Amino acid sequence: MNEQLALAVRRRTDDLVALTSDLIRFPTVNPPGDAYTPCCEYIARRLKAKGFATQFVRGTGAPGDSDRYPRTNVIARREGRSPGATVHFNSHIDVVEAGEGWTVDPYAAVVKDGKVFGRGACDMKGGLAASIIAAEAFLEIYPDFPGAIEISGTADEESGGYGGVAYLAGKGFFSKPRVDHVIIPEPLNKDRICLGHRGVWWAEIETRGAIAHGAMPFLGDSAIRHMGALLHAFEEELFPALDAKETRMPVVPEGARRSTMNINSVHGGQTEDFFPGLPSPNVADSCRMVIDRRFLIEEDISQVKGEVVSILERLKRERPKFDYSMRDLMEVLPLMTEEDAPVPSAIAAGIREVFGKEPEYVISPGTYDQKHISRIGHLHDCVAYGPGILDLAHQPDEWVGIEDMVQSATVMAMSLDVLLRGAAPPR
Missing domain, CATH: 3.40.630.10 (Zn peptidases)
Incomplete structure (x- = not known):
């Protein structure tokens, strides 16, 4: 020494x-x-x-x-x-x-x-x-x-x-x-x-609907329900697939040696700043979610994004009136x-x-x-x-x-x- x-x-x-x-x-x-x-x-x-x-x-x-x-x-x-x-x-x-x-x-x-x-x-x-x-x-x-x-x-x-x-x-x-x-x-x-x-990809996903009176929701289209369908698909399809991926990178702690995604936030419908008044009886015509996807050196960024887009596109084909937009917020490679x-x-x-x-x-x-x-x-x-x-x-x-x-x-x-x-x- x-x-x-x-x-x-x-x-x-x-x-x-x-x-x-x-x-x-x-x-x-x-x-x-x-x-x-x-x-x-x-x-x-x-x-x-x-x-x-x-x-x-x-x-x-x-x-x-x-x-x-x-x-x-x-x-x-x-x-x-x-x-x-x-x-x-x-x-x-x-x-x-x-x-x-x-x-x-x-x-x-x-x-x-x-x-x-x-x-x-x-x-x-x-x-x-x-x-x-x-x-x-x-x-x-x-x-x-x-x-x-x-x-x-x-x-x-x-x-x-x-x-x-x-x-x-x-x-x-x-x-x-x-x-x-x-x-x-x-x-x-x-x-x-x-x-x-690890790499990181942040994105905002918006599902869209149509506003209507809350007493007659059948006249509108709830963007929040569409977002719920997306969350359900993530739970059933994406999260299990991510958990199956493991890296050669010595990431700490151990749980982070797999691909992960966090739902940072979900915002839809009536805002929470109506107090001391009351909420408006509306069907939500927009719902936004921010995702925080952490990925491995073995994964390509196009593949990472494609996993999410494929679910969105499938829902668009299979779910009546489902529509969405997505924008990147941050992208950093491993x-x-x-x-x-x-x-x-x-x-x-x-x-x-x-x-x-x-x-x-x-x-x-x-x-x-x-x-x-x-x-x-x-x-x-x-x-x-x-x-x-x-x-x-x-x-x-x-x-x-x-x-x-x-x-x-x-x-x-x-x-x-x-x-x-x-x-x-x-x-």
């Missing part, structure tokens, strides 16, 4: 806790996108003091971007003393709403029992703090390193990343020759390397970085040294910002690795372990040593 790097990280334990706590205290809740700018300014001040050049990039025109809620991103870069590769640590700064059920203030960053509690502690401000500490420890030990180190804090990952990594990737911030290797410190356990994610690529190899070497064991290679059941780096930036040497337990994300009393952060930061620092200096520890 590189004892110098490990000790340099360990000496910064109190600083790591303080940095994580400071980041949690920015209530960067998305939606709507609160406190992005002050959080990015804090990160910039911290890294500028360590010799990084910093810049702010607003995701102008991205969903949710406004003068009240600007999609602010910060990118910091520290050049080495000689040419070489660039390693980029990317973390999202946004968090989901706190919700109910907390026993501590979600934005007070309570430290107790070897943990830091707060919204975003695990997902993923602990990872952001660990990457900063890793870089600072590396710079202390190897000030004359070749290449460059970048660290970013980006917007909107929780809502798709369009004002953050997607926007930046479109501007060339995640492409060669600027960047060669990317590590995303998402919380997937300190001894795991996440190589990618991706999986090879285990022997430079970034996962470097992280694996660090895990062997710090934990004395082989890493577990996993695939995320849901997508994260790696999709934009691969699809838009065309940069494929990218994985997720960071402290924290994924199951704690978005939960009440979310926390990240202090020792987990220290150990993960040590792995990250050793990965920098491998990727920038070529100092691979022995297997």
Whole structure:
């Protein structure tokens, strides 16, 4: 083990806790996108003091971007003393709403029992703090390193990343020759390397009918009943077929190694905003459903869509007056970085040294910002690795372990040593 790097990280334990706590205290809740700018300014001040050049990039025109809620991103870069590769640590700064059920203030960053509690502690401000500490420890030990180190804090990952990594990737911030290797410190356990994610297809399906008086429904045509027929067909045909598909991808948890579909929402007929009045006696002439289909690397996107369309078309042939429309909302293909690529190899070497064991290679059941780096930036040497337990994300009393952060930061620092200096520890 590189004892110098490990000790340099360990000496910064109190600083790591303080940095994580400071980041949690920015209530960067998305939606709507609160406190992005002050959080990015804090990160910039911290890294500028360590010799990084910093810049702010607003995701102008991205969903949710406004003068009240600007999609602010910060990118910091520290050049080495000689040419070489660039390693980029990317973390999202946004968090989901706190919700109910907390026993501590979600934005007070309570430290107790070897943990830091707060919204975003695990997902993923602990990872952001660990990457900063890793870089600072590396710079202390190897000030004359070749290449460059970048660290970013980006917007909107929780809502798709369009004002953050997607926007930046479109501007060339995640492409060669600027960047060669990317590590995303998402919380997937300190001894795991996440190589990618399943695919996702979101779509809205609308069934149509004809409005009529609720006392004479036979004069109309209920779009809700048509949607019910579709839901019944999904239950009888599609869901069993999806459950029979299994992937070679090491997706966690086990249940996500099969194809899945979630019914996100169903809306039809009278709205619920009629109080304190009464509902109108109408037959619903429209019903809308949003589906969230997660698919495997073995499945083609045209096949995924075709399974749904074939059911819709059959109902149109067999069910009187059945009519529908469908529109795509989001489409992301599955991706999986090879285990022997430079970034996962470097992280694996660090895990062997710090934990004395082989890493577990996993695939995320849901997508994260790696999709934009691969699809838009065309940069494929990218994985997720960071402290924290994924199951704690978005939960009440979310926390990240202090020792987990220290150990993960040590792995990250050793990965920098491998990727920038070529100092691979022995297997």
